[in-house]
Amino acid sequence: MSTVIANAVLRPADDKVILRKSGCIVQSAQYEYSSVYEDLNNNNLIDMPGDLGNGNATITPYFGDSKILFTGLIHCGHQTTWRTNFFRTFYRINSGSWTQFYGGFGSNLYSGTNSMSQTIKCSYLVSPSYSAGNSIGFKIQHIGHANGGHLHLNQINLSNSTANNNVINAHSKIYLQEVAQ
Amino acid sequence: MSEVVVSRIHSQSADQYLCGADEPGSIIQVKQFSYSAVFYDNSNDNIERDMPGVLGDGSMFIECEAGNRILVECNMQLGQEDTWRSIFFRVYWNGGMNRAPGGVRNSGGNGANTTSITNSARPDDNLLYAGGSGHNYNANNNGMLHTANWSVLTPPVINNGAVNFRMTEVGHDNGNTLHLNQNNVTNSTSNENDNQVASTVILKEVYYP
Numbered sequence: 001m002s003t004v005i006a007n008a009v010l011r012p013a014d015d016k017v018i019l020r021k022s023g024c025i026v027q028s029a030q031y032e033y034s035s036v037y038e039d040l041n042n043n044n045l046i047d048m049p050g051d052l053g054n055g056n057a058t059i060t061p062y063f064g065d066s067k068i069l070f071t072g073l074i075h076c077g078h079q080t081t082w083r084t085n086f087f088r089t090f091y092r093i094n095s096g097s098w099t100q101f102y103g104g105f106g107s108n109l110y111s112g113t114n115s116m117s118q119t120i121k122c123s124y125l126v127s128p129s130y131s132a133g134n135s136i137g138f139k140i141q142h143i144g145h146a147n148g149g150h151l152h153l154n155q156i157n158l159s160n161s162t163a164n165n166n167v168i169n170a171h172s173k174i175y176l177q178e179v180a181q
Numbered sequence: 182m183s184e185v186v187v188s189r190i191h192s193q194s195a196d197q198y199l200c201g202a203d204e205p206g207s208i209i210q211v212k213q214f215s216y217s218a219v220f221y222d223n224s225n226d227n228i229e230r231d232m233p234g235v236l237g238d239g240s241m242f243i244e245c246e247a248g249n250r251i252l253v254e255c256n257m258q259l260g261q262e263d264t265w266r267s268i269f270f271r272v273y274w275n276g277g278m279n280r281a282p283g284g285v286r287n288s289g290g291n292g293a294n295t296t297s298i299t300n301s302a303r304p305d306d307n308l309l310y311a312g313g314s315g316h317n318y319n320a321n322n323n324g325m326l327h328t329a330n331w332s333v334l335t336p337p338v339i340n341n342g343a344v345n346f347r348m349t350e351v352g353h354d355n356g357n358t359l360h361l362n363q364n365n366v367t368n369s370t371s372n373e374n375d376n377q378v379a380s381t382v383i384l385k386e387v388y389y390p
Binding site: 002019044103149 | 215
């Protein structure tokens with residue numbers, strides 16, 4: 001393997017920075033969930049299904065002082081009336097305890113028919129304290145509003161239907177980027 | 182600091198492009214500015230007002246090299262009470278050319294636009310084509326949250342140094358009132374942030390030849 005050791009890459013002639021260790025994005029990872037998932041309990045705080053909530057969404061930074069740019073993207077479906085869903089975001093180091101961070105987000109849908117859908121996305125730059133070689137895991141928890149908090153994750157129909165279809169193949173995701181410091 | 186001066190870098194095994202002097206796109210740095218308190222403004226019906234704290238006081242900045250662009254990502258957390266709310270946002274910068282016309286600004290002499298961002302070497306306080314909006318609707322219930330997220334790539338920064346940003350908000354004439362970061366998991370109008378959300382602006386300096 002050919003390796004050049006440097007903190008910055010400059011272009012010839014005027015030394016303008018093309019790439020710099022401090023601030024560049026050195027790796028990214030994406031975790032997805034594509035099935036239709038429903039939680040028909042209001043005010044029920046639960047881990048999101050699959051890789052969105054089971055701790056599998058991880059990144060192992062190359063450096064011991066990087067920040068992680070977390071992006072959550074959720075496709076919220078809808079049935080019958082209004083729906084408001086809240087999403088809480090957490091990280092942990094290796095298999096340690098979960099720490100909540102200010103990356104939460106929410107969706108709001110209102111209609112008397114079925115199958116509306118709203119895609120929501122939120123990013124947050126997290127500064128965890130960890131050591132080189134540690135794995136940093138992320139998860140999303142869901143809680144619905146007390147009066148209209150049913151979750152219809154990835155449920156998308158093109159007609160007035162409550163069927164558990166995802167007709168446009170939308171995937172809800174966690175997207176992670178290591179930002180070197 | 183160790184530096185390498187080079188026109189282009191490829192990976193060895195696959196001879197794939199990694200970065201180069203003639204190609205735009207390398208992310209030079211990433212910065213975030215965050216506001217997590219609950220903020221309420223009911224004087225914004227068709228009146229442009231500064232966003233609270235770091236979002237609106239002009240102190241969001243990123244140090245850039247001339248010619249580079251800035252990828253601006255806005256995450257605004259819009260709460261709700263009683264009925265519908267529709268809030269619009271504008272983004273100003275002092276990094277270079279003006280890409281958006283002034284548009285209608287109903288200051289109303291009511292505390293709007295109290296802040297400006299200036300830079301002696303560049304045009305001041307220019308409106309960017311970087312606006313966004315968020316909408317909540319519910320009748321007779323409270324505590325909704327809608328997260329509005331959008332991104333825009335600025336024009337090139339015209340000279341080296343700090344580029345400042347600030348945001349303003351305008352409420353719809355009939356459904357104003359900003360409830361920034363307010364969210365309740367019950368039918369409540371209390372100023373809570375139950376789910377730990379933050380309204381943020383993330384700035385990425387993007388290399389351009």
